[in-house]
Amino acid sequence: MRVLILGGTTEARELARLIAGEHRVISSLAGRTGTPRLPDGEVRVGGFGGVDGLAAFLAGERIDVLVDATHPFAATMSEHAVAAGGAAAVPLLILRRPGWTASPGDDWHRVASVAEAAATLNRERVFLTTGRQTLRAFAGLDDCWFLARSVEPPEPPMPRRLEVLLARGPFTVEDERRLLAEHRIDVLVTKDSGGSDAKLVAAREMAVPVLMIDRPGRPAAPTVPTAAAAAAWLRRPPRP
Numbered sequence: 001m002r003v004l005i006l007g008g009t010t011e012a013r014e015l016a017r018l019i020a021g022e023h024r025v026i027s028s029l030a031g032r033t034g035t036p037r038l039p040d041g042e043v044r045v046g047g048f049g050g051v052d053g054l055a056a057f058l059a060g061e062r063i064d065v066l067v068d069a070t071h072p073f074a075a076t077m078s079e080h081a082v083a084a085g086g087a088a089a090v091p092l093l094i095l096r097r098p099g100w101t102a103s104p105g106d107d108w109h110r111v112a113s114v115a116e117a118a119a120t121l122n123r124e125r126v127f128l129t130t131g132r133q134t135l136r137a138f139a140g141l142d143d144c145w146f147l148a149r150s151v152e153p154p155e156p157p158m159p160r161r162l163e164v165l166l167a168r169g170p171f172t173v174e175d176e177r178r179l180l181a182e183h184r185i186d187v188l189v190t191k192d193s194g195g196s197d198a199k200l201v202a203a204r205e206m207a208v209p210v211l212m213i214d215r216p217g218r219p220a221a222p223t224v225p226t227a228a229a230a231a232a233w234l235r236r237p238p239r240p
Contacts, residue, residue, distance in 0.1 A: 012095070066084070
């Protein structure tokens with residue numbers, strides 16, 4: 001089969017590795033980082049030009065199955081995948097890692113959006129792990145000090161009192177404990193992305209409160225939690 005995988009996530013790369021010997025695999029990356037980790041198989045970089053562009057690509061490349069393995073917060077791309085898959089009569093599978101569940105000792109405060117998280121802060125030292133494109137939401141909070149971790153340098157607007165740590169994970173619990181202590185962090189702001197949770201373990205151990213931004217709604221499509229489950233689904237995909 002011809003399989004188009006949307007996303008540069010860990011799960012997307014793992015799926016490409018698992019099925020590259022069985023199917024023709026094309027992985028589509030958004031191109032937001034200059035040095036992405038490339039998956040097995042063919043790779044294209046950049047947007048499609050909306051729903052119509054993605055539907056045209058599916059038809060032109062004679063794609064048999066579309067897999068949305070984008071980040072859990074890439075809501076617009078997921079909506080486009082549903083619409084384009086329907087327009088091109090291509091079955092869609094969503095590969096989405098599970099979100100996090102609070103453990104005993106966690107001090108989590110769930111909020112619906114980045115904007116709500118920003119509105120909650122007041123005169124605190126904040127560790128932001130929400131992505132460089134969200135920093136504009138915190139730009140007017142001059143009473144707070146921010147540490148933001150990013151793979152690539154962010155662009156303005158940004159908070160006035162901001163330190164940027166350029167780093168790519170995965171990170172260990174010891175790494176995260178050291179970072180929280182060295183920067184005297186009062187609160188961690190993160191998205192419910194799932195996956196590695198070393199920073200959440202460190203926050204629990206050090207009694208650091210967490211502002212947890214909830215995921216957007218999930219599209220109505222078959223969904224699996226792991227690359228292995230997606231590979232198994234691809235062996236018997238339904239027709240749309």
